[in-house]
Amino acid sequence: MTRNVGGVDRWLRMGAGLVLLALGAFGPLGWWGLVGLVPLGTALVGFCPLYPLIGLNTCALDKRAA
Numbered sequence: 001m002t003r004n005v006g007g008v009d010r011w012l013r014m015g016a017g018l019v020l021l022a023l024g025a026f027g028p029l030g031w032w033g034l035v036g037l038v039p040l041g042t043a044l045v046g047f048c049p050l051y052p053l054i055g056l057n058t059c060a061l062d063k064r065a066a
Contacts (some may be wrong), residue, residue, distance in 0.1 A: 007057030025034035034051040 005013065017040025024033010042048045051057060 003059045004051045004057045005042055005046050005048050009058040010043045010046065011040040017041075017043065062066050 003034025017036040017038070020029065020033050021040070022033070023029040024031065024036065027033075046059070
């Protein structure tokens, strides 16, 4: 599993995940806020399973090596 999430994409995913979790815990989303675990998890791991399917890679290290 090579990294395909990097830089700005990673920070945006972390932010979106935390906001969704907060809205679920303290706001109107309720249990739907757990959807925030997906972007948060992909940001922490550095791999998005959807990216290889659509041919996308935002990780700068992989681009430099190629």
